[in-house]
Amino acid sequence: MTRAVAALLRKDLQLELRTRESVPAMVLFSVSTFVLFRFALDRERLEGDLAAGVLWVTLLFASVLGINRLFVTEREQGGFDAFLLAPVDRTAMFVAKALLLFGFLSAVELVAVSVYSVLLLGPSPFQAFPGLPLVLALANAGVAVVGTLVGALAVQTRARDLIVPLLALPLLLPIVIAGAEATAPLLAEGGAEALPGRWLAILGLYDVVFGLIAYAVFDFLLED
Amino acid sequence: MALPLAAAAGAYVAGAYLVFLALILAYVAIMASKLARVERELTELTEMAERREPDREREPV
Amino acid sequence: MYGRGLKPLSIASVAALVGAFALVFFYAPEDVDQGFIQKIFYLHVPLALVALGGFVTGGVYGVKHLRSGSREHDMKSYVAIHLSIILGVATLATGMIWAKASWGAWWVWDEPTLVAFLIVFLLYACYQPLRFAIEDPDRQMRYAAVFAVIAGAFVPICFMSVRFAQAALVHPRVLDQTGGGMPGSMFFTFLVALAGMTLLFVTLWKFELSSKSARMQLAALRRRLS
Amino acid sequence: MTRRYGERLALDGVTLSLPAGSTLAVLGANGAGKTTLLRILATLLRPHAGAARVLGAALPEEGWRVRGRIGLLAHDPLLYSELSARENLRFHARLHGVAAARIEALLEEVGLGARGDEPVRTLSRGLTQRVAICRAVLHAPEVLLLDEPYANLDPAAVAAVAPLIGRASGATRVVISHDVEGGLAEADLVLGLRGGRAEVLAPPASADLSGLYR
Numbered sequence: 001m002t003r004a005v006a007a008l009l010r011k012d013l014q015l016e017l018r019t020r021e022s023v024p025a026m027v028l029f030s031v032s033t034f035v036l037f038r039f040a041l042d043r044e045r046l047e048g049d050l051a052a053g054v055l056w057v058t059l060l061f062a063s064v065l066g067i068n069r070l071f072v073t074e075r076e077q078g079g080f081d082a083f084l085l086a087p088v089d090r091t092a093m094f095v096a097k098a099l100l101l102f103g104f105l106s107a108v109e110l111v112a113v114s115v116y117s118v119l120l121l122g123p124s125p126f127q128a129f130p131g132l133p134l135v136l137a138l139a140n141a142g143v144a145v146v147g148t149l150v151g152a153l154a155v156q157t158r159a160r161d162l163i164v165p166l167l168a169l170p171l172l173l174p175i176v177i178a179g180a181e182a183t184a185p186l187l188a189e190g191g192a193e194a195l196p197g198r199w200l201a202i203l204g205l206y207d208v209v210f211g212l213i214a215y216a217v218f219d220f221l222l223e224d
Numbered sequence: 225m226a227l228p229l230a231a232a233a234g235a236y237v238a239g240a241y242l243v244f245l246a247l248i249l250a251y252v253a254i255m256a257s258k259l260a261r262v263e264r265e266l267t268e269l270t271e272m273a274e275r276r277e278p279d280r281e282r283e284p285v
Numbered sequence: 286m287y288g289r290g291l292k293p294l295s296i297a298s299v300a301a302l303v304g305a306f307a308l309v310f311f312y313a314p315e316d317v318d319q320g321f322i323q324k325i326f327y328l329h330v331p332l333a334l335v336a337l338g339g340f341v342t343g344g345v346y347g348v349k350h351l352r353s354g355s356r357e358h359d360m361k362s363y364v365a366i367h368l369s370i371i372l373g374v375a376t377l378a379t380g381m382i383w384a385k386a387s388w389g390a391w392w393v394w395d396e397p398t399l400v401a402f403l404i405v406f407l408l409y410a411c412y413q414p415l416r417f418a419i420e421d422p423d424r425q426m427r428y429a430a431v432f433a434v435i436a437g438a439f440v441p442i443c444f445m446s447v448r449f450a451q452a453a454l455v456h457p458r459v460l461d462q463t464g465g466g467m468p469g470s471m472f473f474t475f476l477v478a479l480a481g482m483t484l485l486f487v488t489l490w491k492f493e494l495s496s497k498s499a500r501m502q503l504a505a506l507r508r509r510l511s
Numbered sequence: 512m513t514r515r516y517g518e519r520l521a522l523d524g525v526t527l528s529l530p531a532g533s534t535l536a537v538l539g540a541n542g543a544g545k546t547t548l549l550r551i552l553a554t555l556l557r558p559h560a561g562a563a564r565v566l567g568a569a570l571p572e573e574g575w576r577v578r579g580r581i582g583l584l585a586h587d588p589l590l591y592s593e594l595s596a597r598e599n600l601r602f603h604a605r606l607h608g609v610a611a612a613r614i615e616a617l618l619e620e621v622g623l624g625a626r627g628d629e630p631v632r633t634l635s636r637g638l639t640q641r642v643a644i645c646r647a648v649l650h651a652p653e654v655l656l657l658d659e660p661y662a663n664l665d666p667a668a669v670a671a672v673a674p675l676i677g678r679a680s681g682a683t684r685v686v687i688s689h690d691v692e693g694g695l696a697e698a699d700l701v702l703g704l705r706g707g708r709a710e711v712l713a714p715p716a717s718a719d720l721s722g723l724y725r
Contacts (some may be wrong), residue, residue: 005604018593019433029719086606087579157418170408174446211437217431224556231346233321236386240325240379247375422517
């Protein structure tokens with residue numbers, strides 16, 4: 001299983017480095033969304049729950065972009081058949097794609113959050129450490145799991161780039177709620193307040209529940 | 225928040241129950257139209273069957 | 286074959302619903318602080334509960350379809366979700382009317398169950414577009430079942446995270462599903478209303494199933510004859 | 512085996528058995544069910560009715576057991592156009608657990624040693640077909656499922672790949688081809704499909720293909 005996951009991941013990273021389709025697009029999208037929010041909210045400096053809200057909404061839509069691109073090469077260049085012909089457990093595709101999306105999201109957040117702190121964030125981002133990376137990591141796991149499911153579900157359909165946001169937005173809402181509620185105190189004006197553990201529990205529960213469900217149903221999305 | 229007068233309250237409650245009734249009736253109407261389509265198709269099919277093997281009564285005994 | 290128990294079932298649901306409405310207006314006492322407006326509770330909450338039950342039933346039949354691959358389970362899952370979406374519309378409509386009546390605004394964000402229900406409704410509204418976006422019938426059934434399972438698991442998580450976000454509850458907990466805070470007579474009326482709504486759901490469910498299977502047999506007959 | 516697409520029967524009760532090492536030529540007009548049959552045998556499609564056994568494994572339940580021993584060459588080369596031939600083959604080698612040395616040997620054999628590092632999308636259809644053939648036989652499969660293997664190949668290429676996918680390879684082969692003479696010459700058994708049904712199932716000598724392309 002790990003051999004197949006490694007092979008798939010290496011191939012996908014090679015493809016991404018060569019075509020540079022997903023990560024740059026997600027970063028550029030995030031930055032232009034921040035600029036958009038600057039004018040939409042008519043604020044130059046954000047803090048507290050508004051800052052958290054803007055960050056998490058932007059990351060949500062950026063991940064929808066990533067989810068849309070996740071299975072495109074598999075669908076168009078026979079990647080599914082090539083994979084199904086190999087004597088490997090089909091869940092390897094799910095694990096590989098989820099890890100790939102997790103990696104993309106982390107890379108995008110590395111750039112997007114630093115740009116965000118320069119452009120819009122009032123308080124310095126470093127006050128939010130180490131809480132912020134922890135929340136981001138937990139949220140990325142949830143987005144990776146559900147995103148991979150939604151991506152696989154949508155790629156075989158006709159209106160693919162319509163179905164992904166339609167499904168992903170409601171499904172990822174609990175992550176945005178939990179993410180924003182957990183990040184808000186960290187970005188408070190007078191210095192980071194305590195990280196509410198309750199929201200980390202919600203994120204963790206989300207990851208576990210959807211991880212198990214994805215593990216159980218993903219194979220049905222490949223079967224024919 | 226000032227609570228609206230009881231009379232207005234009655235209107236809202238009635239409104240809620242009417243919305244529910246309206247939805248159920250709409251659903252029944254849709255199902256009725258589907259039933260009508262089934263009936264139309266069935267008559268078409270009986271005609272087809274008719275052409276295929278005419279009824280025995282018509283054949284001379 | 287689905288329409289077998291339909292007649293007694295529809296009689297029972299009519300009796301239960303009419304009985305419930307009678308109880309609501311002539312037996313149950315008015316709520317101490319909400320007054321007459323609270324009567325919407327006996328319609329709104331059973332609608333919401335039965336709709337959610339229908340979504341979860343859709344998920345259960347989704348799992349059964351994934352295991353068995355039978356067209357019948359898919360049909361039952363589809364009809365359950367399809368009906369729950371209709372009841373969902375009724376739930377949201379009555380919820381908004383209730384919000385307007387008691388707080389003066391059509392939509393109120395500080396009622397967690399209503400907000401969570403809206404999110405769940407938005408997700409399930411994609412069920413039909415997803416089905417129509419897939420041509421191959423077998424794949425359509427399988428993907429619809431996978432969706433039903435995912436969405437079924439999403440319902441509790443969504444309610445929990447929205448409820449957590451609503452730490453400070455503004456208005457009385459009369460809306461609470463468990464009905465803990467209600468006097469006996471009101472709770473009894475609520476139970477009758479809930480039973481009536483559930484019976485209505487099962488009746489419509491069997492009704493639509495028999496209608497769909499009739500239409501499928503008709504199409505098969507047409508193919509054989511043409 | 513039967514497979515339906517909605518109400519249409521893509522494959523309707525095709526029954527055949529192929530002894531190991533022999534070759535079956537599958538002929539028939541477009542849409543006759545040839546590709547459907549091939550995909551079922553490749554464990555990519557589940558038969559809706561009937562049963563299929565490949566290398567002793569019942570499909571679809573035990574499909575995973577024989578997946579590593581079947582080589583499929585379909586219309587679609589199943590290669591990533593942005594990756595080079597070598598990278599594609601390395602990906603498949605890792606997936607199948609095959610040593611990298613075999614890649615170089617295969618690339619030399621089909622005459623692609625020099626152009627192995629250019630992205631596949633820059634290769635001509637003939638060269639892409641050669642890479643696809645390398646992919647199909649990379650894990651030395653015992654069963655070869657070939658969908659018009661010699662399409663887009665010049666005579667020199669056909670000779671070059673013959674030991675890999677021809678009779679010389681010694682594998683059990685199911686070959687779909689429209690070149691009737693070529694197909695019959697190589698076959699031990701001929702299957703003529705029409706509208707999903709097996710119209711002809713006979714050795715090449717006595718196969719009457721008149722009704723097949725009407």
